Structure formats: C-alpha cells, structure tokens
Amino acid sequence: MRGFVAILLILIYLSVIIAQGDVDIPVIPGGGGGSSSGGGGHSYTDIDNFIRQVESWKTNDPDRFDYLKTLFYKQNITTSKYVPPGVWMYFPSKNKTISRYDDVAIGALVQDDKNPLEIRRALYLTLEIQEPGDKSFKPAKTATQIIQVNEYDDKEKTSLRNFPEITSFSFLKQVGDVRLRVKATDGQNNYYSTIQSDDPAHGYYHELLLHVYNIPPQINNTTMSVSPNTAKWDDYIQYTASLEDQSRSQNEATIAGKEENSVQITLHIYNRSDEVFNITKPFLPADTISFSTKDANIFKEMDAGKNFSYRYSSTDGIKGGNNTTWTKLGYGPSIKPNPKIRVTDLKVSSEDNNYYWWQGYNFGLKAKSQAAEPVSFRVDLYTDTPAHPGRLIAAQTIIAPTNDSMDVLFKDMNPFDVADANQTFDYYFRYSVPDQNGLMYSYAIEGPKQINPKLIRYTLYSPIMVANILLIMGLALLGGIMIERRFYRRREG
C-alpha cells in the first residue's frame, strides 16, 4: 500500500510539473559532467529543489497544496464511529400517474458524506413494494444492488443505482396506489429510505408513491371480419380480429410469460338485437383473435335465411380499474336460405347474328326441384343496359320437377329499344325460392355480343318509312289548308 502511494506521489509530481509549465525548476545538468555526485544514489540538490517547489506551491496555491497534502498525508483516523449513508428512492419523472404499461425507471440514491473512505462499508440495497390492496411492503422482484465503498462521486459523495428489473407495472394484477422504498444494509445496520426527507425537484423520495391505472385490451375495429359473409348454416364460418398495439404486447409476452398476460375475448352473436350465442377464449395480446364454427355449433338449420351481427368484449382481469372493452357491431354472416331449386344452363340467343335492338331474343335456363316434391316458383327475367338498368322483361310461374331439369324459356322477347343500341347487355333471373347457392337470383351474365349500333330498323324505301314520309307531307299539306281555312279565309271575304 505504501509503495503504491509513493509511486503515485512521483507521478503526480511529474504531471504537475508538466502542467505548470512555468515552475522555475532549476535545471541541474545530469549525466555527463556537472556536479553530479557520480554514480549511484539521489542528489541532495534534487530534493532541495523539490522542497523549494513545494514551498512555493504552499504559498502560491494553497488549495491545490492542501489537496496535495491529502495525497501525501493521511490524517489520522480520529474516529471510528460509522454513520450509515443516506438512502433515497430515485424517480426522475414528474408524472406519478401512470398506466400499467408505461415505461418506468426506478432507482435508489445513496449519499455517504459522513464516513471517510477508510471506514466506509459496502451497502446492500433492496427494493420493497407495497402493491395496491397490500397492507405491508414486500420485497420487489428485483435483484439486490451493491454500492461499493469507492463508488461514490468525489464531490457529492453520492451513488445512484437503478433497479432494472422493473420497467413497467404490467405485472400488477390490481391497479391503484403503489408504494416503493429501499431497504439498505451494510451488514451491521438495516434501515429504510423512509427516514429521509424528500427532494422532489431532483427526484429523491423517502417513499415513492405512484398511481397506477389499467388500460384494458382493445380490439381494433377495423380488423373485425367474418368469413364468409354469406354462408349456409352448416358452412365453416370464421370470425377474426386483432388487438390494438400488438408490438408492445408482443414484447411483454416474451418477457413476462404467456400465462400472466392473456386476454379473455368473448364473441357475442346477435340476431336483430337479441344475443343468441357467445363464446370466450383466452388470447395473448400478440395472437390473432379467431373464433369459428369449429369452436362450437354457432348456427343451426333453423337459422337459414337470417342475418346475424356480432361483436367482441375483451377483458384482462385486472382489478381495481377498467378492465373490459367492447368493439363496434359487426355485420354478418347472412345465412342463406335452404335451396329449393337447382338452376343451371342460363343462356341467351338472338334471331340472328346481327343482334339488332329490335329483334327478338330468347332467354332460358334449366330448373330442377331440390326438395322432395316438385316446387312451384316464379322466374323473372331482367336485362341490364346502361340506358335501362334492371329492366324487368317477363315473368313465368313454373313447377320444377324432382327427377330431371326442365327448360324454362323466354322466347321472342324484345327487351331493348333504340337507346340500347351499341351497348353491351347483361341478363339475369330472379326466383321466388332460393336456388342451390341459397340465392334468390342468378348472377348477371354478359350477353355474348354487343347490341348492334344500327338505330332505325327500317330502310328508307320500306313501306313503313314511305308511309311516314307521305304522312308527313300530308300533315304539312293538311296543316296548310286547315290553317288557311281557319284564319285567312274570312279576311278574303
């Protein structure tokens, strides 16, 4: 130890010399010639110089000289009384109301300005917590922090330690007021931070009080879906959704463990405004929420033809605050009615390949009963053109047999007029009973060809056109004669 001190003194001396620069240190030539005493041993001149230098320091720079003295001179330890260092909770944030998921940094501050270094002791810090609902403090799930004797800064004689294990209060199962304190021990003394006084400006507390609230799990409404939206009652139907802010939830799940952070999601199914079914499953926040008809028999045969809606409720089970949220109402699925007929072979044809608007068109389909007995139903034929969308052309009532499909024909229809010329057309049928797809209509089928652009069906020399022209001439002639007779004849007496 003494040797170490001596080396240290020499180094300091040299560095001071270099730093001072202007210290007038007489240069005594060493080595070749001079007044060197020759080989071996220190010269007295060197020491004299050093002494003189030191004396000048004492005069010129008493502060630095005192410090230097401490380096050379170790005062006698006059006391052996040890004063335990002061310990505080350290929480630099001003916001004491936080959610379970907010990031927190909690530490402890130790100050030992009473004890010299020689008698300092290592200090062991343990964080204690009084959770909401608890009556007493208990050790938090953090590691004990050790402050070594030399881990204090020179000026303030303080040392700061964080408790890195507590990054948030998501581990709480009940929200409310949370109290934290530090227990310090040096092996001989055990005391708490609670004996100290607070310095909120610097974030020092004898006991840290935090108001922790809960943010219940929220499903993102935009992620809600049901597939398929229209289905038969015994089809596989799946409901999916996602919780909001999955990324933080995912990290916590990884750190904290699956069982502690699961969310109970309940699917509620409604028919009109009545809840007809619900099912609850746990999900981790990172999981995609999914319910399906595999989880339970959600729909029955008697549900055919009905329209359902649904929503979710999510709860994390945290006590002491809001722990459940509800989503908006989602629509679906629509359960198709039970098919009564089977419709196939929809077709259309024109008189010829010209597809003039004035021509007759033939539409048709095949129909068969899906039930045990023949089914009487009505078929409406519609056409769709830009000028006449959704135009009802004709209707028939037929009896579909059970054994074989029958042809339903709409012959020689004139569905178009001149406004439809040069347009494409679609056609479709509507039925009074559901077909094999559970639909009461067929999908619109585009006509095989665009309607011919020719507008007038007659040629100029056709009898109809000739009659038109002649009648127009007659109209003009008769008009002239009648007007003249009515208004001008009298004047001419």
Place this chain on the structure above:
Amino acid sequence: MGWDSVSFLLLLAFLVAGLCSHIMYMDKMHKRISVLSNIKVSKNRLYMGLSIPHGSNFNSVAISAWILFFIALAYLYFLTPAVFDRFNYFRLPVMASSPFGFLVFATWIFLLTVLVSAYLPRIYSFYEISKGFKTAILLPSPLLVISLLCSAYIGTIYPMFTSLTDLAWKASFLTLLISELVLLSPIFIGYAEVNR
C-alpha cells in the same frame, strides 16, 4: 365548330335576317307614308291598309312550305346525334323505337312551329307579291321533300356511313337553303325596294 353547326347557324341567321328585314320594312313604310300623307297615320291603321290577301292557294302553299321547312330543318340537324349529340331524336327512345317515330317527331316539330308558320301569310300580306313569285312559291315544297328524304335516309342508316351519306347531307342542306331563300325572298326584296 364544325361545318354542321355553322350551316345550322347560317340557316338561323337567314331567319333572323328575314325577321329584322320585315320589322325594318314596316317601319320604313310607315315613315315614308307618314311623310307623304296629308294626315297623321297610326301604325295599326296603316298596317291594316297595307295588308292585301294573296289567295287561298298561295296561303295554303306558303304555310305548308314553312311547316315542311321547319320539319326538314329539324330532320337535318336533330334527327341523328351527328350534329347535336345531346338534343336529337334518338334521345327519345320510345319515339325512336316506334315504326311511326319519324311521323311523331315531325308532328312535334309541327306543333312547336305551327304558330310561326300560321303567321307567315299575315307577314306576306304586307308585301306586293308578283304572280311570278306566287308561282315560284310552289318550288320550296318539293325541294323540302327532297331534303326530308335525304335526312331520313341518313337517319335510317345511322350510324353507318355509305358513299351516299355525304352527298345526301349536302343535298338536304342545299335544298333547305334554297327553299328558305325562296320563302324569304319577298321580304328581302320588299325591304330592298323600300329602301331604294
């Protein structure tokens, strides 16, 4: 603006010119007669005195010709979408789909313009019309029928075009123009004469 629209405006311009010429003619007559008369002349009384009958044949032919003119004008410009896409016969699908749609269209034009046509003999009565012109008034009617036929031809083949389409259009327009000038000539000539 295509030639179609320009030609339509030209025909309209002649009609407007005819109307203006007539108004100025009557005004000029009133002024000249007032200057030469020994008594104060009211316009209404003067107009009564200036009006002379031209005969039932002439009036009937003139009215018929004007009716045909307006119908032929509508047929040339408003039958197909070629000139006025937003206002044409084929925008009325019920009428255009009917076998007698042309007749119905012409009847509508007749009803819209009958008052004008009916009033024209009254306007003619203020002009001294020679026997020669009274014979010439027979010319517009067959010309207008030709115009009508050409326009109807274009309408029946629309939107197809044949080698005859352009010729038919020009023939229709020319016959329409000539007819209009013949029908308006008494007014223009009268106006020119009274300003001599």
Place this chain on the structure above:
Amino acid sequence: MKLCIVGIGGCGGKLAANLLENQDTPLMGKSLGSYICFGGVKGMWLEADVQETSTQTFFKALDTRLDTYQPFYFIPHDALPSESRTSRLLQMKYGYDLKKQGFFRQAEFLKAIFEIFDIDREIQETAIEETSFDNPILRGTWANIRPYTTLAGTNDGRNSHGLCDGILFVISLGGGTGTGFINPITSYIRSERSAYPVFVLGVLTENGKDFQQNTEESKRDLSAVISMHDLLVEPRGKGIDGLIIVDNQILKQRFGGNYPFMDKFIYQSMKPMLAERHFPGEDPGSLAVRELFLENLNTPPILVPCYTRGKNGNPVEGLVKDALTNGRLFGCEPRKAEKIYIFARGFIDSKELQYAAAAQTELDPEKIAVWRNVGNNRSNEVLILLRNPYGSAEAFKHEGTVEHRLHRILTMALEYISENRDELLQAGMTERTNLALEAYFYGKKGLRDILTLALSRIEHGEKPIFQDPLNIFEVLDAEEYAEVKAISERSLEEGQVRAIVEELLKEKGLLKENHCTAL
C-alpha cells in the same frame, strides 16, 4: 273603290279575263278557296254567242258556280227556256229572235229588245207567265251581277266587306254585242239605289276592215256610235256615270296588232284605279269618284285615260308629262280637259302630282283630284283620266284629238247609214219593226239627223257632242200606241201578282228557294 267588272261580248270578255285574272298561286286550275283578283275586284262575262263561251276556259259555266267566288259567264237569253213563248211572241210581233247566237254587230239589236220588253205589255205578261219576270233577260243578267255588289250585302244583312261598290262594264265600242245591256241595267240599279256608281270602259274599234269578222270599219263605227250615243245621252242619275274610252287604233299601232298584248296593256293601265294599299285617307269609294266625275254635269262624261310607268325615284313632272303626251290611250288635247282625276301608285307626293298636271294642262290644281296607293316599290305608275278633253272648233282637223277621232267614226257611221239601207232594215223583220227602224235610222230626228248634229257640234267645238236620246220604238203611230197603252193598263190577275212578288223576293234573297209563300 272596288268595282264589279262585267265584260260584255268578245272584246269585253277578253279584257275582263285580264282584269279578273286569278292572282293566286296556280294549282292546276283548282282553287282551295276564293278567287283573288287584282284589287279585290269581282266580275263576270256576258256573252250571247254560245260558241264563244265554249272556246274559252277562263270563265266557268253558271251551273258550275261554287260558294266561293270565281268568274263565270252568263248567256242572257238563257233566262228564257228553249221553247219560249215569249221569244216566239216577240219574234212574231217584232221579228227579233231572242235566242239568236250572237248579235252580228247590230248595236241596235239589244237596244230594240230591251225597249220592247219595256213597253210591250203582252210581251211582259207572257214573260211573267213563263219566267215570273217582265224582262227575263234583264232580270237574269242583273240577278247574276247583283250578288257581287254591295246592294246584295246591305239588303241581305251580309257583311259588305269584299263586295263591290260600283260596276265597270267593259265593252268594245263597235263590237257585236253592243251596249244594249248597260243602260237598262243601270236604270234598274237606279230604281234600287239612285246613286250606285256605274262606269263603262269602252274600247273603240280600230280603223280598217276587221278581217276576222269580215266587217267593214263603217259598220263597226256605226255600232260604236250607237253605243256611245246611248251611253252618253242618258241624264244624270239615270244612265252611267262615266265612259272611259280607249282607242284600239293607238294600241294597235303601239303593239303591232298583238291583241293579247293590247289587252294586257289596258289591264296594266287600269291597275292604279283598281289597286288596293291606299294611302291613308285616299281610298275613294266608287260613289265619291262618281260624284267627282259628274260634278257640274248633266250627262255622263267622256274620260280619256293617260297612263305611264316610271322607275321609282324618277321626277314626278316627267311621269305626268309622259302620261299626258305618250301615254294617251285615246287621242286628245289634255289642255281641253275640264277636270283631271289622277290615280297613282308609288311613293309620290300628291301635291307634286297636282302641280305637275296643272303645269301640263294649265288647269287649276283645285280641279285635279289625286288618289294614291303604295304600289310595288319598284316603279311608279300613274293613270290620269281627263274629263271631256275636247271642245275646240277646228280641232277635228287635227289628228290625235277627240274631235278628230269622233269625227271620223261619225262620218263613217253616217256613210254606212246612207249606203246600207237594206242591211239596216233587214228582211224577216215585222212591218212594225221595220217601220220603227226606218224611223230610227232615217226618220226626222232619227239617228242620221242626230249624228249629223253631233258632227256639227264636233266641228264647232261644242260640248257635249251627243245630246239627244233616241229610242227605236218611240216613234210608233197612234194606233200602235193605243194598243200598247191598252195592254199596259190591263190589270194583272192575283196569281200573276203573287208570282211576280215571289220572284222579286227570291231575287233579293228575302225568300229561300224552297219556301212557300203565303201572301
């Protein structure tokens, strides 16, 4: 002024056809309404020769008449049935064949016929029995003219608009038909309306032989003279109101004998008088014109038309001068005119017209009447009627005067009378008629004497030329006269009276055709 144009005879018919030409658009001869004539006039044609009516197409037969106006012809003697007792009686008593086709240039023929109907009671009775009229030819003729006149409008309660307020007879002086209709009809009109205007447009036959009709000028001149004499001697209020006289000789020289052109020109020259579109206050009624024509006169005047047409904008003085010098349709001296009547078409100042005419004729502008209408704006036209532009002694010696022309025809007429006694006193006439004709032509105060007197007046520049009325049958002897008188004093039976009254009422439209009268 809206005149009813009545053409008499061949020349009258052709002229009337021009005046009554349909101004409407021709539609293959069909009319959808009324016939429209220039000036809104209406009219008809009186023709005795059926052949003449069948060779033309303009005038329609009477039995094809429609409700709307169109010109038709009337054969006067068709008023009598085919086997007419009246006709037989007349022929038996006087030798005249009423159903004769045409009159063969016998101007006195119709004159004689109408005089007989006027004085012979037996003829009247027979005619009444047969036709309900005492003079069926006169009545029939008038019955067809009257509906176009305002006389029909006022009495029947019909609107007078469009009806004619005067009559213009158009005849050839020297033609075959003569003017026999005119005075009796005028007299008949006067019994209904004393001042109803009747004018005559007479075209004097040209010089020389008429090769078509194979008649000499002297014969035609005699016919012309008889016509003129009859027309111009009737006193005011009884006869016509003016004789507009045109010399065919002048027109023949101007148009090279092209008769259709000549007729067209006469029509053109009459247009200013007939045209409509009058200047305000210058639409003279026929009555007003009549009054002016007859002012200060006791007998009808001779009116000489002078016509010209000039471009719009030409000086008025030039127009008037041209009319009075180059536009005379009968040779005359304008300065001799008693009064001037100007019908003008175009934008012409009336004062300018008056002064221009006054300057040319040295007549007081107060004696110059002007009526204007608007015309066709392309040209100005003027028709100047000179009243009695004659009266100088010795003027007959100068060509181009009224005196000269009338002197010529009078001389020729006298010559014919002297040289064609047998022609004039035709065989086949009864003695009564021959006696009357003898006295008429050759008797004291007969036509020969009257014409000689007229000639003398011309030579001395006296006015009027014709002054002495003359009837054919007025020179009956006492016995004839007593017989005639006795007949006329015989009273009519009730049935005859009833028949007469019914016909009169039907004629005036006060009784429907099927209506049975109960008198």
